[in-house]
Amino acid sequence: MSGSCKFDGCTIDETGICALARDPSTCSNRIAGGADGLPSMDAQRDDEPPSQTGEQLGEPVLDQPASASAFPASRPLGLEDLNSLMGTRYVNVVGILGDPESGKTAMLASLYLLVSHAMLEGWSFGDSRSLTAFEEIARGARDWNDGKAPEQMTVHTELADDHRPGFLHLRLVRHSDNRRVDLALPDVPGEWTQAFVNTARSDRLDFMKAAEVIWIVLDGRTLADIEKRQGLIARVGQLAGRLNAMLDGVSPRLILVVTHRDMHVLGDTVADRLQAELVRRGAKAEILGIAPFSDDPDNVPPGYGISELINLTVTTPAERPILWHLTEPTEDDRAYLSYRRDR
Numbered sequence: 187m188s189g190s191c192k193f194d195g196c197t198i199d200e201t202g203i204c205a206l207a208r209d210p211s212t213c214s215n216r217i218a219g220g221a222d223g224l225p226s227m228d229a230q231r232d233d234e235p236p237s238q239t240g241e242q243l244g245e246p247v248l249d250q251p252a253s254a255s256a257f258p259a260s261r262p263l264g265l266e267d268l269n270s271l272m273g274t275r276y277v278n279v280v281g282i283l284g285d286p287e288s289g290k291t292a293m294l295a296s297l298y299l300l301v302s303h304a305m306l307e308g309w310s311f312g313d314s315r316s317l318t319a320f321e322e323i324a325r326g327a328r329d330w331n332d333g334k335a336p337e338q339m340t341v342h343t344e345l346a347d348d349h350r351p352g353f354l355h356l357r358l359v360r361h362s363d364n365r366r367v368d369l370a371l372p373d374v375p376g377e378w379t380q381a382f383v384n385t386a387r388s389d390r391l392d393f394m395k396a397a398e399v400i401w402i403v404l405d406g407r408t409l410a411d412i413e414k415r416q417g418l419i420a421r422v423g424q425l426a427g428r429l430n431a432m433l434d435g436v437s438p439r440l441i442l443v444v445t446h447r448d449m450h451v452l453g454d455t456v457a458d459r460l461q462a463e464l465v466r467r468g469a470k471a472e473i474l475g476i477a478p479f480s481d482d483p484d485n486v487p488p489g490y491g492i493s494e495l496i497n498l499t500v501t502t503p504a505e506r507p508i509l510w511h512l513t514e515p516t517e518d519d520r521a522y523l524s525y526r527r528d529r
C-alpha cells in the first residue's frame with residue numbers, strides 16, 4: 187500500500203502506475219486528497235514541509251532553533267566587559283602598578299592557585315569570568331622538571347593590545363559571613379608603570395579612577411639591596427605624586443605590596459623611609475610583605491601574605507574622621523564667667 191492508495195501493494199506514489207491498471211483519478215482505492223492524479227515533480231512528499239497557505243506566506247520557513255548559550259571565552263575582560271559586569275553587580279576594581287619583574291603576575295597566579303586548591307585562608311572560590319586567563323598565567327608554575335621548580339614561575343606580561351588593560355575577574359566568598367566579593371584585577375606590563383612615572387603617560391591607566399584600592403608592587407630584593415633601595419623609594423614617591431595629579435587630588439587608598447618575603451623581611455627603617463617619602467607627597471599607605479612563590483618553603487610557604495592582602499583590600503580601614511573634638515576645660519577657662527563675682 188502506498189501513501190495515496192489503500193490497495194495493498196500499490197506503488198502508484200513511487201512509480202505512477204496503478205497496480206490494478208486503472209485510471210488513478212477515478213480509482214476507488216485512492217485516498218481522498220491524494221486521488222487527484224499521478225504524482226508529479228511538484229507533488230508533496232511526506233518529508234517535505236506542508237505547503238504554505240495564503241496567511242503563512244512571507245513567514246519564516248523554518249522555526250528558529252533555540253539558541254543554546256555558548257561558553258564564554260573566559261579570556262581577560264576588556265573595559266567594555268568590565269563595564270557590563272559592573273552594571274550587574276558591585277565590583278571591587280583594584281589598581282595594580284609596579285616595575286617589570288616586581289611580582290605582579292606572580293601575585294595574581296599565586297592568588298588563583300591558592301583559591302583553586304581551597305587554600306586561601308578565610309576565603310573560597312565563588313566564580314570567575316576569566317578562568318582561561320588565570321590558567322594561562324598560572325601554567326608556568328605547573329611545569330616542573332623532575333620535581334624541580336621552574337626558574338621562572340611566570341613570564342613577562344605582554345598584552346595583545348598595548349593600549350587597553352585586560353582584567354582578571356574573581357568572585358570570592360568570605361567564610362566568616364558568606365560575603366561575596368567580586369574583584370577585577372588588571373595584569374599589565376611593568377612598562378606601563380615606568381612610562382607613567384617617567385613621562386606621565388596615563389591614558390592606559392584611566393581605569394585607576396574607578397579603583398577602590400591601588401596595590402603598588404615592589405620587589406623585595408631591590409628594597410633589600412642597599413645600593414638600589416633609595417632609587418626605588420624615590421620612585422614610589424614620584425608614583426604617588428603622579429597618582430595624585432591623575433586623580434585630581436583625591437588620595438587613593440594605597441597598599442605597598444612587597445614581594446620576595448621568602449628571602450627578605452622588610453625592616454622597620456626601610457618601611458619608615460617609604461612612609462616618610464609618601465607623606466612628603468601628601469599620601470600614605472599600608473605596607474604588606476608577600477611571597478607569591480617561595481624559595482624557602484620550610485619557613486615561608488608559597489602564597490604567604492596573599493589572604494591578608496585580600497582582607498586588607500576588601501576591608502575599609504576603621505579610621506573615621508573625628509566628629510567632635512574633646513576639649514578638656516582648664517581652670518582659667520572659667521575666668522570670664524567669674525568676672526566681677528568678687529566685686
Ligand SMILES: Nc1nc2c(ncn2[C@@H]2O[C@H](COP(=O)(O)OP(=O)(O)OP(=O)(O)O)[C@@H](O)[C@H]2O)c(=O)[nH]1
Pocket residue numbers: 284285286287288289290291292293337338339340341342343344374375376377445446447448476477478479480481
Ligand atoms: N621566590 C620568589 N619569587 C618570586 C616572588 N615574586 C615573584 N617572583 C618571581 O619573580 C619573577 C618575576 O615575577 P612576575 O610576576 O612575572 O613580574 P611582573 O611584575 O609581572 O613583571 P612584568 O610582567 O614584566 O611587569 C617570576 O619568575 C616570579 O616567579 C616571591 O615572592 N618569591
Ligand SMILES: [Mg+2]
Pocket residue numbers: 290291292341342343373374375376
Ligand atoms: Mg607580569
